[in-house]
Amino acid sequence: MARDYYEVLGVGRDASAEEVQQAYRRLARRYHPDVNSDPAAEERFKEVGEAYHVLSDPKTRARYDRFGDDFRRIPEDYEERVAAGAGVGGGWARGGRGPSRDARVEPGFGTDFGARFGGAGFEDLFGDIFGARGAAGPIPGADQEAELELTVEEAYRGGRRRVTMTGPDGPRSYQVAIPPGVVDGQRIRLAGQGGTGSAGGQPGNLYLRVRIAPHPRYRPDGRDIYVTLPVTPWEAALGATVPITTPGGEAKVHVPAGSSSGRRLRLRGEGLPNPSGRPGDLYAEVSVSVPPKLTDRERALFAELAAVSTFDPRRGSRG
Structure with missing residues (x-):
């Protein structure tokens, strides 16, 4: 048993x-x-x-x-x-x-x-x-489902991948065509690769359900992608155009003057592609970073700023 x-x-x-x-x-x-x-x-x-x-x-x-x-x-x-x-x-x-x-x-x-x-x-x-009497006639094979884990980059660009899976009859390899812009939970159908039929019945289909693996930089949500954008205090205060890495390559994003951590900047169409409609967007979330170690000149400038500025973020206004 x-x-x-x-x-x-x-x-x-x-x-x-x-x-x-x-x-x-x-x-x-x-x-x-x-x-x-x-x-x-x-x-x-x-x-x-x-x-x-x-x-x-x-x-x-x-x-x-x-x-x-x-x-x-x-x-x-x-x-x-x-x-x-x-x-x-x-x-x-x-x-x-x-x-x-x-x-x-x-x-x-x-x-x-x-x-x-x-x-x-x-x-x-x-x-x-x-049995041999075949009272029910040809019996089609059952559809089967398995999981296919992809990186965000693979989901973005698509392509082909050889996948090996193990079923009741042992390991089998498949050449899978991954369409660009697949999203978490989407199914890819492999026709005729499911369960074997009986008495001449057609085989079932194999469905690969996509799972997007956690990524150190990107956080996908449907077709939209979220990414943290580190900026310097002066870029956040004065505004700047800074480079940002997306799954499709490097892009530029404008950081408006007076941006604080948590501000969300949208890059239209830079999310996951959509073969049948509008692509997703990429959202860059501002994160203000300070130098881990100040030079003497930087320390002096920050001290001067502290002496002349009346801004108090704890009150949300100037004192």
């Missing part, structure tokens, strides 16, 4: 989707073959990937919670089929192949699982869906 997926990720059965994702990211980084040379790491990495694949999808997780290891054998529309009478002669055979398998079955079914469906055993109820 396979290990419990919650145990694999080290989370409780009541873990939120965010907790499941955090556990997966932590373990995937630890056991990824590129960073862990332990021979057992690759197998552990595959196990973690399979557990996340199941628990990250709400519908799949609900079926796993309900049926345990048997969840893959049960079609998504089984409730509708049972309600329609399919389990009592409406298209699901009752071949009498033994008692139902009541291990890891939903609480409430108990050992009378077969009796409640007209005496049909577990195999009878669900075997035809996947």
Whole structure:
């Protein structure tokens, strides 16, 4: 019997989707073959990937919670089929192949699982869906979803990247086209790269959900980007045009005279691109910085300014 997926990720059965994702990211980084040379790491990495694949999808997780290891054998529309009478002669055979398998079955079914469906055993109820008789016809593969972490610069310029992911069938590599200007939470579709279909069914799609990694300089918010702009006291007081680094390269920003820390200056269109509309903006937040160590001349000038100025920032006006 396979290990419990919650145990694999080290989370409780009541873990939120965010907790499941955090556990997966932590373990995937630890056991990824590129960073862990332990021979057992690759197998552990595959196990973690399979557990996340199941628990990250709400519908799949609900079926796993309900049926345990048997969840893959049960079609998504089984409730509708049972309600329609399919389990009592409406298209699901009752071949009498033994008692139902009541291990890891939903609480409430108990050992009378077969009796409640007209005496049909577990195999009878669900075997035809996947068996040689093919009562359900071709079954398309399930859509799958994984996370793709990008830097702000990668999200800005787009491009191509080879991504290796581990699923139930082992590691697979994909060449992913990243459109310029993708935002956090956006999905990139890889057609036909999801779950394998049965009985001639078409494969599902693989969706890569973009996550923008934390950046030491940029703070994205949708398509807008926020960045701290350090300025000198005299630039803030007198005004200046200063250089600023953006994901698209260097730009110039005008700091109005009398700017204080926290003032926000907007550079239109310098945020993340938008292939179908207006690009985001870049917001430079002024941060007044003083020299960490003054020269004698600088000290004298600051002392002179202190002697003649009547400005009191604690009162918000001149004294």
